[in-house]
Amino acid sequence: MVNSTFGNVDDLYLFCSVVEEGSLLAASRKLHLPVSTMSRRLTALEQRLGMRLLEKHGRELVPTQTGLTAFSHLNSGMEQIELGLQALNAQSKQVEGQIRLVMPHSFYQGFVASVIEQFMRDHPKVKLNILLNQGLSAPETDRDLVITFDIKGMDGMIARPFFSAKHAFFASPEYLKQVGQITEINDLVNLEWVSLAQDTDIPIYRGDKPEDLISVKPRLVVNDINAVIQAVENGFGIASLPLRHIQKERNLIRILPDYHRGKRQSYLVYKQRTYQPKALTLLVNALIERVSEKHFAAKQ
Structure with a gap:
């Protein structure tokens, strides 16, 4: 400025x-x-x-x-x-400089890694510092890029919609044998939940329309999606899981298949700046282009 x-x-x-x-x-x-x-x-x-x-x-x-x-x-x-x-x-033909990229571990493994690798091949003088964690903070400098679902406390930052992930409810067959048949939304309230965060209010959708909002108390909170899935497979409760992470071979059953949690929107967050570093601009564009690809969109 x-x-x-x-x-x-x-x-x-x-x-x-x-x-x-x-x-x-x-x-x-x-x-x-x-x-x-x-x-x-x-x-x-x-x-x-x-x-x-x-x-x-x-x-x-x-x-x-x-x-x-x-x-x-x-x-x-x-x-x-x-x-x-x-x-x-x-x-400036040569793009150079350093970028700090912060995101959850699952984001990197899921699809960002291939974009980063190609970006480094295309721009060999750019240095990347990648931090994989769930406890995200707001960008501190004009060379910080944060990928997150949670933009609370990031007022004044640029938050560009990245990708959205549709969530539904899953539990293991073993856990369902313990708790009995689940036929109504209210049945979810008293179950044991496994969560990525201390979520207590869970929105319930039917199709594109909001149906209800329930309050739950997570039994287990772990800040990695793969650890959440594993805990649910091992019978520790139910969870709201992104559909793109659920393969057929998983030991999971979808609960109340007519309902879902809705889509969670992720964002690319960086400091507001009329003229941002070229390396950051190119990386943001590469990530946005990756999400727009048909084979990625089909997984949502």
């Missing part, structure tokens, strides 16, 4: 983008920034300048007369800065 007499130049760029795109929502999509973050930064910009640049018109923000004047003075300069930085990026 570049500072000026008026504060952060990035905030001036946000203002110009809102006017240029015609709405706050359209600008947020272009810049991959949350609407709430943009609104907060624009308000702070107006306070620093001591003038009203945007005003509400229906559901949209439109420039005031002062805002239009400011836009006419600022926009050409912002375009020149953008073109200049794009030209500098284009001149």
Whole structure:
């Protein structure tokens, strides 16, 4: 971020983008920034300048007369800065630098490993520091990339939807013999649960429609999906498991097959930055492209 007499130049760029795109929502999509973050930064910009640049018109923000004047003075300069930085990026043929990538172990084994290996072949001067764990934290620098299902506490970060995983309920035949027949949603409440996290509220869907929300108390919490599956196979309870991880040879039976937990959305999370390191941009694009491939989508 570049500072000026008026504060952060990035905030001036946000203002110009809102006017240029015609709405706050359209600008947020272009810049991959949350609407709430943009609104907060624009308000702070107006306070620093001591003038009203945007005003509400229906559901949209439109420039005031002062805002239009400011836009006419600022926009050409912002375009020149953008073109200049794009030209500098284009001149840099060799991608280099270091990226810290944080994700659960199962993500890496499942499909990210092949993307990383190809990325390293394509960009031999990029160094990667990969941390495989479930206890994820928010990105700390502009070279950190986090892959996670949980974006709580990551306000102000860019969180791009990555892939979604449909979950259903499974238990072993041995465990089902112990607890008896399960025919209704309420039967799930008093069962012993195995979980990836301290989940107590479990949403229940039928098709695409939410059906119920139940509260459970996990007996076992373990931060690795393969360990959860193994515990369920060994009869320690039931679990909400991603369908793409369940092979036919597993010692598992799907409970209440007409119902499921819904889809859990994962995200690529990195610090908000108009011009991020090229290596990070290329890695994010490679991961997004991997998820869009038909053979991967078919596994969801």
